[in-house]
Amino acid sequence: MSVNREEFEKAFDGLDKGIRGLIKTASHANEMIVLDELQEFANSVGSQVKNIQDYVNQLEKELKKYKQKPQIKQTVVRTYTSTMNTTGNLEKKLNQGYHVVMANHIGTNNSIEYILEKEVIQDE
Missing domain, CATH: 1.20.58 (Methane Monooxygenase Hydroxylase; Chain G, domain 1)
Structure with missing residues (x-):
């Protein structure tokens, strides 16, 4: 009612x-x-x-x-075998509530590109 x-x-x-x-x-x-x-x-x-x-x-x-309808927020994180960008950024995003929707090998040095997303509710 x-x-x-x-x-x-x-x-x-x-x-x-x-x-x-x-x-x-x-x-x-x-x-x-x-x-x-x-x-x-x-x-x-x-x-x-x-x-x-x-x-x-x-x-x-x-x-x-x-x-309110949740919005999908996406981000990309790349990890490299060198010390330039290890899995620290990936862990940080996962701790923020993101989850991996896709991962691809990029280049020839075992680098991986992760596509991450999470649902967020936008304040009006």
Whole structure:
């Protein structure tokens, strides 16, 4: 069941208006006990409404994250038999979450070119 944000806010606004109306009516009745109880009730409901609204905002934020489509990020790392570029760069990329999708021998000196990729979610 989907919840329309506007209807949700309208329902809470109506609840708030109703509580304020009760307090106004009770203040005219000159019954301090009833007024105190209604004010206590209104404060309690108000804090609960705020908690619910905070929770809904958090859920909307999480939902937005899950609706984002991940992007594929690719990079190339080459390793050589000389000391110029050993497997250190490859290890670094693998530790960053990349995985190898293809590897090819290049040249005649046992050099290897690795195609790496990982999924990333772009912030809007």
